[in-house]
Amino acid sequence: MGMNKKLGILLSGRGSNFLAIADSIAEERLSGAEIAVVVSNLADAPGIAAARERSFAAAVIESRGRKRAEHDAEIVATLQHHEVDLVCLAGYMRLLSPEFVRAFPQRILNIHPSLLPAFPGLHAQRQAIEYGVSYSGCTVHFVDEELDHGVIIVQRTVPVLPGDDERTLSARILEQEHLAYPEAIARVLSGNYEVKGRRYIAR
Numbered sequence: 001m002g003m004n005k006k007l008g009i010l011l012s013g014r015g016s017n018f019l020a021i022a023d024s025i026a027e028e029r030l031s032g033a034e035i036a037v038v039v040s041n042l043a044d045a046p047g048i049a050a051a052r053e054r055s056f057a058a059a060v061i062e063s064r065g066r067k068r069a070e071h072d073a074e075i076v077a078t079l080q081h082h083e084v085d086l087v088c089l090a091g092y093m094r095l096l097s098p099e100f101v102r103a104f105p106q107r108i109l110n111i112h113p114s115l116l117p118a119f120p121g122l123h124a125q126r127q128a129i130e131y132g133v134s135y136s137g138c139t140v141h142f143v144d145e146e147l148d149h150g151v152i153i154v155q156r157t158v159p160v161l162p163g164d165d166e167r168t169l170s171a172r173i174l175e176q177e178h179l180a181y182p183e184a185i186a187r188v189l190s191g192n193y194e195v196k197g198r199r200y201i202a203r
């Protein structure tokens with residue numbers, strides 16, 4: 001256990017990506033990693049209840065009514081206290097301050113439910129339906145100081161089918177998210193890659 005890299009998970013909601021990561025570690029599909037702490041900015045996020053149920057260290061750090069920099073500093077302190085190596089945003093619906101990003105250089109991942117750079121921001125699946133694309137998917141990327149912008153590590157695609165609505169497309173994409181996130185974590189933890197400009201290059 002002591003050799004494992006420590007993951008810090010940040011979430012705001014349901015937590016299915018967190019649980020997919022937890023399951024892939026428990027079932028040894030993702031090795032050399034452990035979840036050190038789960039942080040939510042919302043007290044009533046189902047994901048934080050799931051973390052407690054599974055006996056993970058869990059912290060609610062409320063964002064409401066606080067300055068971003070101050071809120072982020074508390075999260076960074078919590079992650080550092082738990083000696084986190086890699087921060088995984090898993091449905092964490094807040095922008096990170098530059099100070100937060102700089103505290104974990106190339107050590108913060110995010111998952112987004114579209115094929116970036118298409119459809120950044122909120123309601124990516126709805127954006128894809130309304131735009132009329134035939135394919136969408138998900139992207140795991142490094143977090144930089146711009147929204148949904150950092151270097152892409154893994155993408156997985158799904159078709160957009162006639163008759164899809166936001167709900168059916170979201171469900172199809174989510175299945176792929178649950179595969180993409182553990183794969184991206186394994187890639188980053190392996191260290192077998194380099195980043196050239198915008199490109200992630202496996203070695």
Ligand code: GAR
Pocket residue numbers: 011013014015016017018047090091092093111112113121122123124174177
């Ligand atoms: C996921 O679909 C994730 O890609 C998306 O929120 C959902 C969280 O689900 N993230 C974003 O839209 C980030 N902008 P989960 O709580 O079940 O993992």
